[in-house]
Amino acid sequence: MARYDSLLGALGDTPLVGLPRLSPSADVRLWAKLEDRNPTGSVKDRAALYMIEAAERDGLLRPGCTILEPTSGNTGISLAMVAKLRGYRLVCVMPENTSVERRQLLTMFGAEIISSPAAGGSNQAVAMAKQIAEDHPDWVMLYQYGNPANALAHYETTGPEILRDLPKITHFVAGLGTTGTLMGTGRYLREKVPDIQVIAAEPRYGELVYGLRNIDEGFVPELYDASVLTTRFSVGPRDALLRTRQLVEVEGIFAGISTGAILHAALAAAGKAAKAGEKADIAFIVADGGWKYLSTGAYAGTLAEAEAALEGQLWA
Amino acid sequence: MAIEVRIPTILRTYTGGAKTVDGAGDTLDALFTDLDAKHAGLRNRLVTDAGALHRFVNVYVNDEDVRFTGALETTLNDGDSVTILPAVAGG
Numbered sequence: 001m002a003r004y005d006s007l008l009g010a011l012g013d014t015p016l017v018g019l020p021r022l023s024p025s026a027d028v029r030l031w032a033k034l035e036d037r038n039p040t041g042s043v044k045d046r047a048a049l050y051m052i053e054a055a056e057r058d059g060l061l062r063p064g065c066t067i068l069e070p071t072s073g074n075t076g077i078s079l080a081m082v083a084k085l086r087g088y089r090l091v092c093v094m095p096e097n098t099s100v101e102r103r104q105l106l107t108m109f110g111a112e113i114i115s116s117p118a119a120g121g122s123n124q125a126v127a128m129a130k131q132i133a134e135d136h137p138d139w140v141m142l143y144q145y146g147n148p149a150n151a152l153a154h155y156e157t158t159g160p161e162i163l164r165d166l167p168k169i170t171h172f173v174a175g176l177g178t179t180g181t182l183m184g185t186g187r188y189l190r191e192k193v194p195d196i197q198v199i200a201a202e203p204r205y206g207e208l209v210y211g212l213r214n215i216d217e218g219f220v221p222e223l224y225d226a227s228v229l230t231t232r233f234s235v236g237p238r239d240a241l242l243r244t245r246q247l248v249e250v251e252g253i254f255a256g257i258s259t260g261a262i263l264h265a266a267l268a269a270a271g272k273a274a275k276a277g278e279k280a281d282i283a284f285i286v287a288d289g290g291w292k293y294l295s296t297g298a299y300a301g302t303l304a305e306a307e308a309a310l311e312g313q314l315w316a
Numbered sequence: 317m318a319i320e321v322r323i324p325t326i327l328r329t330y331t332g333g334a335k336t337v338d339g340a341g342d343t344l345d346a347l348f349t350d351l352d353a354k355h356a357g358l359r360n361r362l363v364t365d366a367g368a369l370h371r372f373v374n375v376y377v378n379d380e381d382v383r384f385t386g387a388l389e390t391t392l393n394d395g396d397s398v399t400i401l402p403a404v405a406g407g
Contacts, residue, residue: 218402232380
């Protein structure tokens with residue numbers, strides 16, 4: 001049955017598809033969880049709906065309320081869609097070095113955008129949002145980095161879906177941003193599959209993005225619990241772009257750039273298992289489609305040109 | 317034994333502006349001690365007085381986060397690449 005009363009009902013229960021050509025062998029297989037098949041086209045729809053429904057249950061959100069959120073894009077777009085359907089106003093604080101498509105989508109869904117300086121990246125967007133929240137005590141900041149409902153969405157939906165579709169799962173690989181996907185899904189899978197490896201792929205941006213960060217004022221999301229992870233890889237733009245292109249060329253999956261980083265870590269795990277002669281079923285998250293990143297230049301020209309085009313951009 | 321270490325912009329005041337420096341050591345701890353001999357004060361920005369990595373510093377050996385491979389006791393081999401980065405937000 002694929003009929004729903006409204007768009008929100010169609011959220012989640014995304015397909016898990018095999019990658020027969022990128023998998024090293026019949027014994028070591030890669031599986032892509034297509035989160036771009038959610039209502040606004042990204043994995044963040046799950047967290048957005050959970051966070052808003054939790055705030056409604058807690059009495060924090062009432063019709064007409066204003067929601068405030070620091071976001072580099074996808075969470076904002078997801079929140080904007082849910083806010084529109086539920087009658088809330090949304091204000092997003094977003095670094096100015098995010099793609100034009102994200103801005104257009106947010107505006108289209110009716111969200112207001114406050115830009116934070118590119119040089120300060122997401123860290124400064126978070127700091128600015130916290131300041132704005134102090135100035136507007138009646139606004140509700142859902143705060144994806146520390147909101148337990150973000151991880152709970154994945155504990156209650158993404159994790160069970162993956163285990164249902166892949167009972168023999170040995171590895172789970174996802175991107176590390178708010179850490180919600182990895183914490184929630186990882187915790188659920190660890191409870192059910194004792195030996196599972198939970199692997200984080202963290203985007204490593206160009207120099208400019210880290211440029212002015214003071215190392216004493218760094219940021220670790222409150223949701224992050226390192227004990228959920230087996231290991232954590234930093235993936236640079238070259239590897240992320242290479243894998244993003246490979247995914248569409250070899251398997252026909254048109255994904256965003258952060259998914260390339262995730263695939264890179266998944267392929268490393270697959271290579272390791274194949275070398276050790278072990279069987280493996282490796283599920284990884286396709287966080288979103290490539291549509292929102294066309295203007296970045298990621299999909300045109302040589303890898304070197306695409307990498308140069310991404311310099312200074314928050315591509316995940 | 318040479319290990320290439322990538323230095324983030326914010327710490328290049330210790331390396332005379334150099335983006336990468338070479339160091340030596342069998343472990344990350346030994347490498348940071350070696351680097352500090354040439355770039356005084358650098359180790360103190362990475363390692364706390366209690367001898368742990370600073371909370372907002374991420375260190376990767378061949379792209380793998382050292383907090384999952386033994387932290388400062390992570391063993392190093394000739395030709396390894398070490399990257400130091402400040403922790404940033406995503407999402």
